[in-house]
Amino acid sequence: MNYIQGMSTAPSSTDQKPPSPSERAARQKEIVAALGRHLPAHALLWNAEDTTPYECDGLTAYRQRPLVVALPETEEQVQAVLRVCHGLEVPVVARGAGTGLSGGAMPHALGVTLSLAKFNRILEVDPVGRTARVQCGVRNLAISEAAAPHNLYYAPDPSSQIACTIGGNVAENSGGVHCLKYGLTVHNVLRVRGFTIEGDPITLGSEALDVPGYDLLAAMIGSEGMLAVALEVTVKLIPSRSSRAASWRASTMCAKPVTRWPQ
Ligand SMILES: Cc1cc2nc3c(=O)[nH]c(=O)nc-3n(C[C@H](O)[C@H](O)[C@H](O)COP(=O)(O)OP(=O)(O)OC[C@H]3O[C@@H](n4cnc5c(N)ncnc54)[C@H](O)[C@@H]3O)c2cc1C
Numbered sequence: 001m002n003y004i005q006g007m008s009t010a011p012s013s014t015d016q017k018p019p020s021p022s023e024r025a026a027r028q029k030e031i032v033a034a035l036g037r038h039l040p041a042h043a044l045l046w047n048a049e050d051t052t053p054y055e056c057d058g059l060t061a062y063r064q065r066p067l068v069v070a071l072p073e074t075e076e077q078v079q080a081v082l083r084v085c086h087g088l089e090v091p092v093v094a095r096g097a098g099t100g101l102s103g104g105a106m107p108h109a110l111g112v113t114l115s116l117a118k119f120n121r122i123l124e125v126d127p128v129g130r131t132a133r134v135q136c137g138v139r140n141l142a143i144s145e146a147a148a149p150h151n152l153y154y155a156p157d158p159s160s161q162i163a164c165t166i167g168g169n170v171a172e173n174s175g176g177v178h179c180l181k182y183g184l185t186v187h188n189v190l191r192v193r194g195f196t197i198e199g200d201p202i203t204l205g206s207e208a209l210d211v212p213g214y215d216l217l218a219a220m221i222g223s224e225g226m227l228a229v230a231l232e233v234t235v236k237l238i239p240s241r242s243s244r245a246a247s248w249r250a251s252t253m254c255a256k257p258v259t260r261w262p263q
Helices: 019-033 049-056 073-090 140-149 166-172 216-220 241-255
Strands: 068-070 092-095 112-115 122-126 129-136 188-194 201-205 229-236
Touching: 019 068, 019 073, 049 068, 073 092, 073 112, 073 122, 073 229, 112 229, 122 140, 129 140, 140 166, 166 229, 188 216, 201 216
Parallel strands: 068 112, 092 112
Antiparallel strands: 122 129, 129 229, 188 201, 188 229
C-alpha cells in the first residue's frame, strides 16, 4: 500500500484497522531511522505530544495521530521522504494548513504526515504577465497581499484564506465568492510543479496560455492530494477594482471629444 491519502468524504471507522501498540512502535522506529538519514532531527516528530496537533484537520470529529510527521525544508528532503516511504510501503498524507473540511489531511495510523508548512515563500510576482509563482505553503491571502502594490490580486477566496495554503487550495479546488465571476482554483492556476508519490519530479500546465496534450493540470486540481505533492504553484492575477476603475476613468477621459481648442 503506497499512496497519498486524501479523502473526499469522512473516513469511516472501518477504513483503518487500528495497529497494535507493538506493531506501531516497530514501524515507527523503522520509519524514523530511514527518514533520519535524509532529514535533520528537528524536521521529524514522532512523540505523542508532538504529533497530536496533526491528528485532524478542520473535520475535527475524526482524529488519528500519525506515526511520524515530517517537516521538510527543501525539495530534496520532500523527494527523499517520498522515495523512502515508497520503498517502505508507508502511506503519505500531504498537509498544508489543516483547514480542510473533508478529512483530506487526516493522518493514517501507520503513515507519515508530510507537512509542507515550511514552503512558504513567494518566489515571483510578475505584474506585466499578471502571474505569481509561489511555494505550496504560502497562504491564499498572502498572494493577494504580495500582488497588491501592483494593483493585482489572486481571485479565488475561500473564507479560510487567512490561513489555508495554495497547495491545499489546489488539492481541494477551493473557492469563495469571487469564483462566481472569476472561476475556481482550476481556472486561476497556470502551472503546478511537484513530485509524484514515487518521488519523481512532475510539472503540470505551463506559464503559456495553453499546453499541448491532456489537461492533467485540471485532473490534479481537486484531486485531494491523491495524484502528486504540489511544491510550486503559478497563479493568475486579476486587476483589482481600484486599478480597473482608474483605467476606465482614463479611457473615458481619452475618449471624450475635444469640444474647444485653446485660443
Ligand atoms: C473556517 C473555514 C472556512 C472555509 N471556507 C472555505 C471556502 O469558502 N471555500 C472552500 O473551498 N473551502 C473552504 N474551507 C476549507 C479549506 O480551507 C480549503 O479546502 C483549503 O483549500 C484547505 O487548505 P489547507 O492548506 O488547509 O489544506 P489541508 O487541510 O492541509 O489539506 C487539504 C487537502 O489538500 C492536500 N494537500 C495539502 N497541501 C498539499 C500539497 N502541497 N500537495 C498536494 N496535496 C496537498 C491534503 O492532503 C488534503 O487532502 C474552509 C475551512 C474552514 C476551516
